[in-house]
Amino acid sequence: MHIDLQAISKTFTDTPRPLAALAPTTLEITSGEFVSFIGPSGCGKSTLLRMIADQIPPSTGTLLLDGGPPSEARSHKKIAWMAQNPALLPWRTVLANVALPRHVNRVHQQPAPPPQTLLETVELENFAGAYPATLSGGMQQRVALARALATGASLWLMDEPFAALDELTRERLTDEVLGLWRTFKPTVLWVTHNVIEAARMADRVVVMTSSPGNIRGVVEIDLPRPRDETAPAMAHLIRRLRELLRT
Amino acid sequence: MRSELSLEPSPGGTERRAPSPTALLSIVAIVGLALFAWETIVKVREIPVYLLPAPSIVANSLVRNAGRYLSATGMTSLEALFGLTLGITVGTLVAIVITFWCGLERGVLALAILIKATPIVAIVPLLIIWFGFGPVPKITVIALMTFFPILVNVHAGLNSTDSALLDLFHSLNAGRWERFRYAQWPSALPYLFAALKVAGPLSLVGAVVAEWAGASNGLGRVMWLAYSNLDMPSLFAAVFCSALMGIGLYGLVIAAERRVIFWR
Numbered sequence: 001m002h003i004d005l006q007a008i009s010k011t012f013t014d015t016p017r018p019l020a021a022l023a024p025t026t027l028e029i030t031s032g033e034f035v036s037f038i039g040p041s042g043c044g045k046s047t048l049l050r051m052i053a054d055q056i057p058p059s060t061g062t063l064l065l066d067g068g069p070p071s072e073a074r075s076h077k078k079i080a081w082m083a084q085n086p087a088l089l090p091w092r093t094v095l096a097n098v099a100l101p102r103h104v105n106r107v108h109q110q111p112a113p114p115p116q117t118l119l120e121t122v123e124l125e126n127f128a129g130a131y132p133a134t135l136s137g138g139m140q141q142r143v144a145l146a147r148a149l150a151t152g153a154s155l156w157l158m159d160e161p162f163a164a165l166d167e168l169t170r171e172r173l174t175d176e177v178l179g180l181w182r183t184f185k186p187t188v189l190w191v192t193h194n195v196i197e198a199a200r201m202a203d204r205v206v207v208m209t210s211s212p213g214n215i216r217g218v219v220e221i222d223l224p225r226p227r228d229e230t231a232p233a234m235a236h237l238i239r240r241l242r243e244l245l246r247t
Numbered sequence: 248m249r250s251e252l253s254l255e256p257s258p259g260g261t262e263r264r265a266p267s268p269t270a271l272l273s274i275v276a277i278v279g280l281a282l283f284a285w286e287t288i289v290k291v292r293e294i295p296v297y298l299l300p301a302p303s304i305v306a307n308s309l310v311r312n313a314g315r316y317l318s319a320t321g322m323t324s325l326e327a328l329f330g331l332t333l334g335i336t337v338g339t340l341v342a343i344v345i346t347f348w349c350g351l352e353r354g355v356l357a358l359a360i361l362i363k364a365t366p367i368v369a370i371v372p373l374l375i376i377w378f379g380f381g382p383v384p385k386i387t388v389i390a391l392m393t394f395f396p397i398l399v400n401v402h403a404g405l406n407s408t409d410s411a412l413l414d415l416f417h418s419l420n421a422g423r424w425e426r427f428r429y430a431q432w433p434s435a436l437p438y439l440f441a442a443l444k445v446a447g448p449l450s451l452v453g454a455v456v457a458e459w460a461g462a463s464n465g466l467g468r469v470m471w472l473a474y475s476n477l478d479m480p481s482l483f484a485a486v487f488c489s490a491l492m493g494i495g496l497y498g499l500v501i502a503a504e505r506r507v508i509f510w511r
Contacts, residue, residue: 053418055418081418087412100419
């Protein structure tokens with residue numbers, strides 16, 4: 001999905017004092033691109049993602065997804081949303097959770113593999129009948145990943161989905177996401193706090209700074225995957241990202 | 248991870264398992280000891296039976312008039328169950344309606360508090376004048392008493408749905424009914440059962456109070472007659488029956504909760 005942000009900004013007015021969360025921001029993301037957003041808390045990266053997800057409207061500017069408003073993309077189930085909380089329904093089995101996107105908003109269905117196949121994709125086929133509370137945090141996020149795939153969405157908005165997991169699990173899951181991205185070729189917007197994670201995954205890293213949030217710089221990462229963060233070229237890019245974050 | 252997902256209703260927790268043999272033994276021992284102490288004190292102090300009958304005399308009355316108590320208990324529990332069902336239905340439906348149409352919330356809750364604050368005892372005679380000595384005024388009283396805790400708790404439960412779940416349903420552009428059915432209603436169930444633990448015993452109180460004011464049968468009627476005749480063994484026997492019903496109803500709620508909210 002092609003994303004076109006033209007001078008969009010967000011000022012929250014329901015707070016005691018108007019809060020400028022994001023200064024006017026312009027950015028274009030081509031279809032199938034993997035873009036990481038990185039920056040300190042309060043830099044507006046989550047706000048930006050929520051506006052693209054059609055959860056909150058921008059205060060100014062225009063936001064186009066494939067040339068249309070985000071509400072249209074959302075109503076056609078073209079946006080998959082993933083956050084730190086896996087948001088599984090505890091009263092439904094793992095399989096029924098993955099099948100959920102097929103059951104709601106039935107009028108609009110995007111082509112997607114059946115839930116059972118998706119469970120095999122995330123290697124949870126043996127847990128189809130289990131309830132989410134019996135799974136580990138990492139497994140719960142894999143279920144959420146399979147559910148995101150079940151929407152058949154062409155845009156994945158991922159707001160630090162693995163931030164609450166331990167480092168080993170997080171690394172394995174980010175590798176899985178990269179593999180799935182290669183298979184399904186969606187556009188991915190990946191918000192993270194982790195510089196190395198951003199550099200390992202993305203085609204482009206958008207570095208943001210706070211008060212008000214805005215884009216400090218955009219770093220292209222034109223290196224083959226899998227990437228080794230200790231390789232000289234990577235180390236150089238990571239150093240540049242850190243410098244951008246510091247200024 | 249688990250704590251993020253599990254849904255904690257505000258009032259009280261639940262005992263997860265049936266009492267173990269040692270727990271049962273302790274219950275029997277403590278109740279037995281209390282009854283023994285009661286019996287001894289009445290016997291030693293020679294308290295007259297019209298003030299406080301000994302447990303043995305109460306038990307005797309229970310056994311001799313078993314048919315009467317059984318029929319009264321059956322009547323009262325039927326009224327309680329019908330009234331409670333009505334209270335649950337109305338309370339839940341109103342909670343759903345004010346959740347869907349937020350504009351109604353303030354007004355409806357104000358009216359509900361007004362009903363709640365009315366001393367029900369005072370309007371029972373009026374209901375009997377309207378509906379007669381049959382079960383209708385009793386069921387009305389019980390419904391009036393029980394719908395409030397159900398309404399308030401289910402309303403809180405429907406509004407307590409995890410915001411992450413709401414984000415998910417928003418991202419799928421789910422309809423209001425889909426969001427209600429898949430996310431909000433199951434989220435409210437623990438709250439409904441918390442309310443039932445209060446409303447269940449309350450329905451028995453309502454039944455007895457309503458029967459007290461005028462009835463052809465039921466435990467309230469038995470108690471009222473016992474007072475009129477200073478027949479304390481009969482009064483205590485009726486109290487014992489209603490306590491037993493209360494325990495049974497509470498157990499029923501716990502058992503239903505364990506089946507319905509299986510994921511906790």
